[in-house]
Amino acid sequence: MNAEPIQLEVHGHVAVLTLKRPETRNALSGEEMFAAFEVLFERLNSDMNIRAAVLTGAGSAFCSGGNVAEMRDRTGMFGGAPAQIAANYRAGIQRIPRAFQTLQVPIIAAVNGAAIGAGNDLACMCDIRIAAETARFAESFVKVGIVPGDGGCWLLPRVVGFSRAAEMALTGDTIDAQEAFRIGLVSKVVPADLLLREAMALAQRIASNPPQVLRWTKQLLQQARTSTLDEALDTAGKFQGLAHHTADHTEAVASFFEKRTPVFGKDLPTANSVASSATP
Numbered sequence: 001m002n003a004e005p006i007q008l009e010v011h012g013h014v015a016v017l018t019l020k021r022p023e024t025r026n027a028l029s030g031e032e033m034f035a036a037f038e039v040l041f042e043r044l045n046s047d048m049n050i051r052a053a054v055l056t057g058a059g060s061a062f063c064s065g066g067n068v069a070e071m072r073d074r075t076g077m078f079g080g081a082p083a084q085i086a087a088n089y090r091a092g093i094q095r096i097p098r099a100f101q102t103l104q105v106p107i108i109a110a111v112n113g114a115a116i117g118a119g120n121d122l123a124c125m126c127d128i129r130i131a132a133e134t135a136r137f138a139e140s141f142v143k144v145g146i147v148p149g150d151g152g153c154w155l156l157p158r159v160v161g162f163s164r165a166a167e168m169a170l171t172g173d174t175i176d177a178q179e180a181f182r183i184g185l186v187s188k189v190v191p192a193d194l195l196l197r198e199a200m201a202l203a204q205r206i207a208s209n210p211p212q213v214l215r216w217t218k219q220l221l222q223q224a225r226t227s228t229l230d231e232a233l234d235t236a237g238k239f240q241g242l243a244h245h246t247a248d249h250t251e252a253v254a255s256f257f258e259k260r261t262p263v264f265g266k267d268l269p270t271a272n273s274v275a276s277s278a279t280p
């Protein structure tokens with residue numbers, strides 16, 4: 001087994017991230033796991049050749065959430081007085097949703113199996129979710145006597161709406177892939193053996209578009225979760241002004257009139273330099 005908690009593979013313009021802790025059903029625990037998200041996302045942000053990403057799990061589960069054995073033993077994040085546990089969460093699992101907020105690359109969750117508790121929230125941190133028929137989902141924190149400490153009560157309503165999120169969080173019930181599709185938690189359900197193929201096909205369709213414009217569009221979508229219309233319009237205008245002066249815009253328009261496939265990504269600066277120059 002790979003020693004790293006998350007395996008990175010790059011296929012053309014698509015990065016595939018695989019949680020590699022099948023012995024814990026890919027539980028989100030330990031400094032190595034928390035740091036891996038931060039380090040890998042920083043790497044993806046700095047590489048403009050990466051235009052989309054896919055996140056999946058090794059073994060039978062996507063992610064089983066927190067480590068229940070550590071909860072029982074009051075070790076790791078779960079040790080100490082209440083104030084210490086709150087600090088442990090800030091220094092631990094809460095780094096994952098914060099890392100996702102910094103990720104500039106569109107990311108698809110390919111949910112291959114159980115996505116339970118923090119695993120369900122991990123799927124919600126992604127921009128798009130595709131599920132295998134074998135996938136199962138639960139916002140199950142109440143079943144072990146705790147609350148969604150990783151931001152689930154912020155994430156889930158933005159995916160399925162308040163009422164559905166409240167039902168999932170307050171009952172802790174497990175739902176299957178078809179129910180997840182019905183309520184909008186996932187956008188597609190496919191046979192398990194086709195999951196990665198379908199996720200890669202979608203990622204490649206995304207990656208066929210201009211890399212910097214993809215990142216700006218994702219930023220606008222993220223901002224829209226909390227901004228007013230005026231704030232969203234102001235940022236969109238600033239990004240649009242920059243977009244009209246990119247080589248990729250010129251190439252897109254030229255290829256439209258010349259009826260050919262465009263070639264994007266020539267002579268782009270680094271993601272960090274573009275982001276710093278484009279931040280409103």
